[in-house]
Amino acid sequence: MTGTTVYRIVWSPGSDRLVGVCHCGADQEADDPVRLWQWLLAHPEHEAMDDRE
Numbered sequence: 001m002t003g004t005t006v007y008r009i010v011w012s013p014g015s016d017r018l019v020g021v022c023h024c025g026a027d028q029e030a031d032d033p034v035r036l037w038q039w040l041l042a043h044p045e046h047e048a049m050d051d052r053e
């Protein structure tokens with residue numbers, strides 16, 4: 001790696017939800033990848049989504 005900002009979006013095991021992990025270590029579950037990307041790109045001001053269970 002060359003220090004590029006890294007985001008990861010993976011499927012949450014055992015469910016149909018997505019989990020986004022920011023390079024800062026914050027993570028967030030969502031069922032909408034668009035919202036998940038918006039959350040990731042909001043770094044460093046991540047806000048909790050209101051659709052969490």
Ligand SMILES: [Zn+2]
Nearest residue numbers: 022024026043
């Ligand atoms: Zn972050």
